[in-house]
Amino acid sequence: xxxxxxxxxxxxxxxxxxxxxxxxxxxxxxxxxxxxxxxxxxxxxxxxxxxxxxxxxxxxxxxxxxxxxxxxxxxxxxxxxxxxxxxxxxxxxxxxxxxxxxxxxxxxxxxxxxxxxxxxxxxxxxxxxxxxxxxxxxxxxxxxxxxxxxxxxxxxxxxxxx
Numbered sequence: 614x615x616x617x618x619x620x621x622x623x624x625x626x627x628x629x630x631x632x633x634x635x636x637x638x639x640x641x642x643x644x645x646x647x648x649x650x651x652x653x654x655x656x657x658x659x660x661x662x663x664x665x666x667x668x669x670x671x672x673x674x675x676x677x678x679x680x681x682x683x684x685x686x687x688x689x690x691x692x693x694x695x696x697x698x699x700x701x702x703x704x705x706x707x708x709x710x711x712x713x714x715x716x717x718x719x720x721x722x723x724x725x726x727x728x729x730x731x732x733x734x735x736x737x738x739x740x741x742x743x744x745x746x747x748x749x750x751x752x753x754x755x756x757x758x759x760x761x762x763x764x765x766x767x768x769x770x771x772x773x774x775x
Contacts, residue, residue, distance in 0.1 A: 618699075618771045620709035625698045625728060628710065633687060633719035644719065646685045646743055656681045656723055658745030665741055666692075666734045673731025674764040674772045677748075682724040685743040688716030690736030695774060700727035709771075715740060729764060733774050 635642040647658065666672055674695065686692050696710040714720035715736065724730045734740040751759050764772050 618707070618769070620697055620707050620771055623705065623708045623710065625696050625708050625710045626703055626705040627723075627725045628696060628698075628728060629721070629723035630712065631721045633685060633721050635687075635719060644685075644687055646687075646721065647683060647745060656683060656747050658683055659747050659749050661743065661745040662750075663741055663743050665739050666690075666732070667739055668734050668737050671731055671733035671774050672742075674729045674774075675731070676729040676762045676764070677726050677746075677760045678762065679726050680746050680748040680760045681726060682722075682730065683745040683747070684722045684724065684732075685720070685745075686714035686722070686732075686740075687719045687743070688741065690734050690738045690740030691715035691717055692732045692740055692742070693735045693774075694720075694722065695731045695733075695772075696724065697729040697772065698727075699729060700725075703727070729772065731772070731774055 633644050635644045691713055692715045694712055694714050698705045698708045700706060748760060751757055
């Protein structure tokens with residue numbers, strides 16, 4: 614990546630973004646995050662985790678070589694989500710996609726390998742994000758290298774989180 618790389622705004626090929634539906638009743642709500650009958654076998658989760666991000670804090674940008682991430686943004690805060698496609702051979706190479714997800718717009722987001730991604734809590738409360746990637750973190754028994762290329766510490770203007 615070079616400092617003079619320019620991304621155009623648009624939708625990124627192979628990224629899936631779908632609304633999540635909250636089913637409300639007198640007890641609260643229920644939201645299906647994923648179903649095996651709605652997923653391609655290549656992105657079927659191998660594990661799941663949740664993270665909490667404080668207001669004003671960003672996670673990423675980073676990318677994976679083999680791993681597909683399956684994020685769910687449901688609240689209680691809102692996030693600004695950033696995606697950059699730098700995959701060779703992709704019809705949307707050098708495309709940047711930015712959208713909001715969370716309490717006001719619950720979303721499921723599938724991020725394929727090679728798509729750089731980051732998200733920033735733009736709300737006033739701690740935000741929870743669910744992820745069900747299709748690879749185990751650090752492999753079986755956590756004995757393999759982590760599949761992650763980090764861009765957090767690079768000062769490349771193309772990865773600006775504003």
